[in-house]
Amino acid sequence: MYNRVNKIQKKHKIISQINVTPFVDVMLVLLIVFMITAPLLTVGVSVDLPKTKASQLNSKGDPIVVSIKQNGELFIQEREIDSVQLLPRLRAISSGNKNLRIYVRGDKNVPYGIVLETISKIKSSGFKKVALVAKLQEG
Numbered sequence: 001m002y003n004r005v006n007k008i009q010k011k012h013k014i015i016s017q018i019n020v021t022p023f024v025d026v027m028l029v030l031l032i033v034f035m036i037t038a039p040l041l042t043v044g045v046s047v048d049l050p051k052t053k054a055s056q057l058n059s060k061g062d063p064i065v066v067s068i069k070q071n072g073e074l075f076i077q078e079r080e081i082d083s084v085q086l087l088p089r090l091r092a093i094s095s096g097n098k099n100l101r102i103y104v105r106g107d108k109n110v111p112y113g114i115v116l117e118t119i120s121k122i123k124s125s126g127f128k129k130v131a132l133v134a135k136l137q138e139g
Contacts (some may be wrong), residue, residue: 063100064077064100064101065103065133066086066090066103066104067105067106068104068107068110069110072110072114076093086118087121090127091125094127098126098127100127101129102129102131103131103132104131104132105132106118115132119132
């Protein structure tokens, strides 16, 4: 009887290894999902940008995006703010870094003076890298 139990135990030996293949599969799927969705999550405020033939800027790091909607609402990233709060918020976000890139996105129907006034406020507060954002013209 002992031999029979011993043979059964040898046949059904417990494997104490972790199978990592399912974990790798899940991680690869997550990587692909994040690679596809990350560029879509940049700025959520919908602004009808003017079109231009100028070339794109290639720079590293994430800029701060200030958006001006058609009705004059002002946003930093996706958060709406008052125009009075613009400079204190930018100073708080930048932590004193005056070389931080700031992109201003103005709806094409916003008066040009409002966009220039916003850029002027940002530059006069000491920020050096302020730029306008526009869509590339097709064709």
